[in-house]
């Protein structure tokens with residue numbers, strides 16, 4: 001085949017392939033979005049929210065106490081709006097704690113459970129969902145539709161923010177990736193998965209609010 005013609009044919013072929021791939025990607029993205037919309041409306045996390053509420057209100061542990069007096073930063077027993085104001089500084093521990101850490105702290109101090117025992121089953125796995133994960137879901141649910149308002153007044157809160165920012169940009173691991181390698185541009189994806197741009201509020205909000213913090 002004459003070179004010019006070959007090149008032209010190749011260009012057409014590549015162009016049509018690209019278009020097909022773009023169409024496939026677009027519909028995959030739309031399908032994922034539909035799935036997310038359904039999850040949003042009819043989220044199985046609500047079951048965990050209900051379980052978490054029950055756990056919060058039921059006496060348990062060696063001290064036979066509920067978590068109702070747990071101070072999530074807004075005073076003992078105040079759950080509404082607490083999640084969007086965490087991680088925050090807690091004077092009683094002189095630490096910045098996120099929701100999960102604080103709930104575990106309350107399970108230890110109020111209910112008399114052992115930290116080491118809770119740490120044996122830190123997150124959902126084949127053994128099931130541990131109580132603290134359901135309680136985080138319940139607590140997060142009590143801040144539904146509220147704006148994130150993580151406090152930055154205490155020096156330790158500002159320090160924690162800076163450390164998080166550094167970790168986000170820190171390259172490590174076998175591929176020498178940082179979080180921002182994958183999460184700092186719009187419209188990026190791996191195979192069919194859209195990668196959220198976590199450096200912009202829109203991307204971060206969508207992801208942050210899609211599930212409780214169980215890490």
Ligand code: HEC
Pocket residue numbers: 168177178179180181182183190193194195196198207208210211
């Ligand atoms: C090699 C690329 C890569 C790196 C590096 C990476 N991620 Fe991701 N991340 C992904 C992919 C792929 C998804 C899934 C996107 C989806 O399902 O929509 C994802 C999803 C997420 C989500 C959304 C989870 C959800 O349930 O919607 C968050 C939050 C996130 N990553 C944070 C991070 C953080 C923090 C780091 C650094 C510690 C990091 N990622 C590093 C590829 C990466």
